[in-house]
Amino acid sequence: VTANVQRSDEQRRRARRNAWLLAGLAVAFYAAFMLMSMASRHA
Amino acid sequence: MAHDTHAHDDAHAHDDHAHGPAKGLWRWVSTTNHKDIGTLYLVFSCVMFFVGGAMAMVIRAELFKPGMQFVDPAFFNSMTTVHALAMIFGAVMPAWVGLANWMIPMQIGAPDMALPRMNNFSFWLLPFAFAILLLGFATSSGAPAGGWTLYPPLVLQGGDSLPLAIFAIHLMGASSIMGAINVIVTIMNMRAPGMTLLRMPLFVWTWLITAYLLIAVMPVLAGSVTMLLTDHYFGTSFFSASGGGDPVMFQHIFWFFGHPEVYILILPAFGIVSEIIPTFSRKPLFGYEAMVYATASIAFLSFIVWAHHMFTVGMPLAGELFFMLSTMLIAIPTGVKVFNWCSTMWRGSLTFETPMLFALAFLFLFTIGGFSGLMLAIAPADFQYQDTYFVVAHFHYVLVPGAVFAIMAGVYYWLPKWTGHMYDETLGKWHFWLSAIFVNVLFFPQHFLGLAGMPRRIPDYATQFTDWNQVSSIGGFCFGLSQLLFPYIIWKCVKGGARAPAKAWEGAHGLEWELPSPPPYHSWEEAPDASVLARGAEH
Numbered sequence: 001v002t003a004n005v006q007r008s009d010e011q012r013r014r015a016r017r018n019a020w021l022l023a024g025l026a027v028a029f030y031a032a033f034m035l036m037s038m039a040s041r042h043a
Numbered sequence: 044m045a046h047d048t049h050a051h052d053d054a055h056a057h058d059d060h061a062h063g064p065a066k067g068l069w070r071w072v073s074t075t076n077h078k079d080i081g082t083l084y085l086v087f088s089c090v091m092f093f094v095g096g097a098m099a100m101v102i103r104a105e106l107f108k109p110g111m112q113f114v115d116p117a118f119f120n121s122m123t124t125v126h127a128l129a130m131i132f133g134a135v136m137p138a139w140v141g142l143a144n145w146m147i148p149m150q151i152g153a154p155d156m157a158l159p160r161m162n163n164f165s166f167w168l169l170p171f172a173f174a175i176l177l178l179g180f181a182t183s184s185g186a187p188a189g190g191w192t193l194y195p196p197l198v199l200q201g202g203d204s205l206p207l208a209i210f211a212i213h214l215m216g217a218s219s220i221m222g223a224i225n226v227i228v229t230i231m232n233m234r235a236p237g238m239t240l241l242r243m244p245l246f247v248w249t250w251l252i253t254a255y256l257l258i259a260v261m262p263v264l265a266g267s268v269t270m271l272l273t274d275h276y277f278g279t280s281f282f283s284a285s286g287g288g289d290p291v292m293f294q295h296i297f298w299f300f301g302h303p304e305v306y307i308l309i310l311p312a313f314g315i316v317s318e319i320i321p322t323f324s325r326k327p328l329f330g331y332e333a334m335v336y337a338t339a340s341i342a343f344l345s346f347i348v349w350a351h352h353m354f355t356v357g358m359p360l361a362g363e364l365f366f367m368l369s370t371m372l373i374a375i376p377t378g379v380k381v382f383n384w385c386s387t388m389w390r391g392s393l394t395f396e397t398p399m400l401f402a403l404a405f406l407f408l409f410t411i412g413g414f415s416g417l418m419l420a421i422a423p424a425d426f427q428y429q430d431t432y433f434v435v436a437h438f439h440y441v442l443v444p445g446a447v448f449a450i451m452a453g454v455y456y457w458l459p460k461w462t463g464h465m466y467d468e469t470l471g472k473w474h475f476w477l478s479a480i481f482v483n484v485l486f487f488p489q490h491f492l493g494l495a496g497m498p499r500r501i502p503d504y505a506t507q508f509t510d511w512n513q514v515s516s517i518g519g520f521c522f523g524l525s526q527l528l529f530p531y532i533i534w535k536c537v538k539g540g541a542r543a544p545a546k547a548w549e550g551a552h553g554l555e556w557e558l559p560s561p562p563p564y565h566s567w568e569e570a571p572d573a574s575v576l577a578r579g580a581e582h
Binding site for chain 1: 158161220223224225227231258261262263296299570
């Protein structure tokens with residue numbers, strides 16, 4: 001039983017877009033640190 | 044999906060049984076309701092608090108006397124490691140997410156969290172994550188024992204429990220990131236009309252900033268443990284000098300996560316204390332906007348101080364100076380907060396119910412932890428303190444009478460709202476005084492032990508450290524026992540007690556107090572109107 005969470009379709013669209021943006025940001029941080037670590041190896 | 048648009052009066056709770064909670068166990072497995080998920084998080088956190096607490100009791104029992112008493116050294120090291128992971132990721136962080144789930148929608152006038160199904164998923168990852176972590180005890184090599192910081196090369200000698208711990212950390216990280224996304228989207232998109240950012244309660248503000256910290260640093264932790272995994276199993280050498288890598292790089296990456304992480308654990312505590320002190324002082328919070336900016340400053344500074352955890356690994360003098368001074372800068376916004384809380388109480392009409400007592404203990408004892416943090420920030424002095432019990436005393440002061448006391452303050456503060464009953468005030472005061480006395484008996488002597496040179500993470504010690512270890516252990520056992528009161532008081536309050544009015548505390552302000560106690564299963568399906576908002580958003 002889910003509440004009628006979003007007040008409008010526009011709000012629903014915005015919520016989804018923001019959520020994906022933030023998830024993308026998290027993945028980008030993960031990738032950035034892995035790449036920086038690879039680049040910093042001396043051998 | 045059916046929904047109605049009744050006004051939020053007491054009758055509403057009787058009208059909407061058509062979309063109340065499902066029955067039985069399935070309700071808790073399938074729920075997308077923010078109140079149910081908040082309860083799940085809080086119950087999980089309470090269980091992990093006692094699991095981690097039991098491990099702390101093993102540690103204190105072993106350290107009661109020099110020599111080996113009860114456990115072998117490897118198991119002792121597992122206890123310190125898993126105690127930390129359980130308390131940080133299992134007890135404190137889920138407690139904050141639980142409180143966020145319960146309170147943020149009610150405080151900003153939203154009907155639920157913005158992404159309710161993801162909310163369910165992010166909770167249910169946690170029990171599996173901790174089951175996997177604790178499975179390490181069943182492996183032949185025992186649970187992870189290299190410390191919660193997982194430094195290589197030591198941690199890579201850990202055996203079969205290492206991949207279990209890494210997978211568990213990945214799951215916890217995914218859960219935290221989803222929780223953080225949900226909090227940000229809820230606050231940015233779901234505020235009731237008229238609830239502008241600078242009208243939001245401080246708990247919402249501190250959680251918003253915390254959520255951004257989580258999104259920035261949990262992937263960094265995930266990256267660092269992924270690299271440990273590939274170093275151990277897939278032939279890479281990120282942290283192995285023999286392959287051109289650098290073990291110190293792990294410490295830099297870990298603490299780039301680890302320092303913001305400690306603010307993730309404490310910023311929501313600042314928010315809760317900023318709600319409770321004005322209520323029981325019957326005055327608006329002193330310097331609301333300064334509090335918001337101070338929180339944001341602390342969050343920003345948390346990204347540029349990480350190497351103060353590793354002064355002794357060897358770094359250029361300029362690096363030591365930079366990290367020493369940037370760390371000391373944090374005292375400025377933190378001081379703004381402490382003085383604002385004091386100014387809020389100044390000439391207020393104070394009363395000392397249990398939430399206020401816990402908030403005041405937080406104020407005094409967290410400040411002690413802050414000051415010992417400043418001592419540790421002084422790089423030359425840190426060469427003496429590094430890896431001693433002084434560090435253990437410092438971070439337990441900020442995390443136990445800091446974060447944990449604030450969680451307890453928040454639970455006592457909002458229990459009447461959640462359950463519709465007042466908790467037993469006498470028992471609450473007993474819980475407070477026993478906790479406040481014994482937490483100091485437990486942790487204060489550890490400052491002396493550290494300054495005298497007792498190293499951390501050892502199961503045995505030289506005899507000159509015996510006396511203060513015994514005092515600390517007695518404090519630990521008494522503190523642990525007195526915590527049993529907490530679930531009992533909550534259970535008693537859920538079962539019954541004096542009826543709580545909508546506004547359970549005379550001096551309280553906030554939209555949550557405009558809802559009945561307990562609030563209907565779905566609250567604020569219609570946004571609060573301007574007059575309700577004006578009353579609720581007053582600060």
